[in-house]
Amino acid sequence: MALMITDDCINCDVCEPECPNDAISMGLEIYEIDPNKCTECVGHFEEPQCQLLCPVACIPFNPAWRESEDELRAKYERLEAAKAA
Structure with a gap:
């Protein structure tokens, strides 16, 4: 599933540059x-980088956007193919 940022975000600017998928x-x-x-x-790191770096732990999994590991891998491959095109 995708991640989401909650209202606890303090706009510290740490997560945005670390996201490999923009x-x-x-x-x-x-x-x-x-x-x-x-x-x-998935496809870049073992763990979500934004979650690791967030100083207020405001980036949980989005329960409204459930995806399997295979679906995440397929999304990664589509995004990479689009970058290469």
């Missing part, structure tokens, strides 16, 4: 994660 961007008030781009870092 899934994190500034929203109206706090950072947001585009679930269409979030692979939980």
